[in-house]
Amino acid sequence: MTFQKKLTTVQRKHRSLLCVGLDTDRQLLPSHLPRTADAVLEFNRAIIEATSDLACAYKLNLAFYEALGNDGWRVTDETLRSIPPSIITIGDGKRGDLGNTAEQYAQALYYEFGFDAVTVHPYMGFDSVEPFIRDADRCAFVLALTSNEGSKDFQRLTVGGRPLYEKVVQTVKKWNKKRNLGLVVGATHPDELKPIRALVPAMPLLIPGVGKQGGDLKLAVRYGCDKDGELAVINASRSILYASSTKNYATAARKEAAKLRTLMQRYQEQFFS
């Protein structure tokens, strides 16, 4: 099944644009859990079990798994196995390297781990992205306008009268022969989301930055979705994972995820029905 088909199928089935970000930090686990790799896995499984009917995607921030050292691979692998196969999985490693190296990353992320999608940097150009888009069933989300403070340092520089991130959007659009590219646009930039969506009406947008980072959920739905109110993948990590530091953390996570999904549904109805 193509990536876009899998994404819209699960978005309709779960009536959800919500991506749960599993940026699981050992140091922030509920206080009763030890700071171990096995506790991270137990925590992830509980979060997934509590939220999987509410989410269209899970995004694993690979830095947090690499930080587990020798156990990182196993915890990533077993976390992925706990995710129902109809739900999109995103390996958020923001890779970007030349052709033969990018092939190694694609092999590891898509076929060793089995992620449906990855995030990649645009800076090294086409040959650094191409190995991630050979398979129409897998999607590469290219960083366009990121949610962080540092996004202003280079992404907003003016190139030919337009911001650099817009040049990235237009270039990625040209590369999109197999319709398996997407873009990362932070919810912290609602004013830019609308023109970006206008440039790529049918491309999935991965939108981080709601929740702790302060992005605007209403505008993320309104301007991030395609004309049918789909194809926005709106990520929340810390606000769900650390909704409670007690033994009831999974219930609290479910409550937060449900709240976000309900808000998204409300905005979808408001703007797309």
Place this chain on the structure above:
Amino acid sequence: MTFQKKLTTVQRKHRSLLCVGLDTDRQLLPSHLPRTADAVLEFNRAIIEATSDLACAYKLNLAFYEALGNDGWRVTDETLRSIPPSIITIGDGKRGDLGNTAEQYAQALYYEFGFDAVTVHPYMGFDSVEPFIRDADRCAFVLALTSNEGSKDFQRLTVGGRPLYEKVVQTVKKWNKKRNLGLVVGATHPDELKPIRALVPAMPLLIPGVGKQGGDLKLAVRYGCDKDGELAVINASRSILYASSTKNYATAARKEAAKLRTLMQRYQEQFFS
């Protein structure tokens, strides 16, 4: 010891600008070795033993270790332990993510593995780089003008009348309060190396792309070094690792590394004495 001190010390002691790139691909191992993680480790150890008096640095391309799956962490760790501690180690992962994630990467690469240096993408700006430069003993090489074909797609776009990569160079120079930033500039762009070095006279430059990629070694030395003929770290990977596919691969690797070092010494004498 600061990174720059460690680098110049080993460059003088070994009379070498050579960085050996351990981009060890299981599929390209000598024909008598099995395609296993243990064989990668055995191969790396033999290459290091055969070349360590000729090199100022080893660069591990992390994609090739990630591709080893569950064994990747151990092979990385044990490869690093085989490198004499006076030699610079570079974790070439081209990371680039927002602050709290970059902290996780820095923790893993610098303090779990013990790399002296890393490579990072500039696209996400200062907060994505800052966690890698808190410690003056560690260095972040920021991608400026990469050796690959795709470097033309964005890096050469014109920003304020100058190419984007030059804007990256100037911005990184401003960030360099602790004198522990460096830049990646491909040897495939010798015409650009000279003006880049002029902008950053005292910054280490990591220069990949000689050997298989066809970069110009003579110009990499001439324009990549500082005024004393130092601070260029010139990487060769495939030409050394795969100099022979027979049981004599380590001897062949040594011969190739020695040839490159001798050429570099000749150009250093020619241009800096």
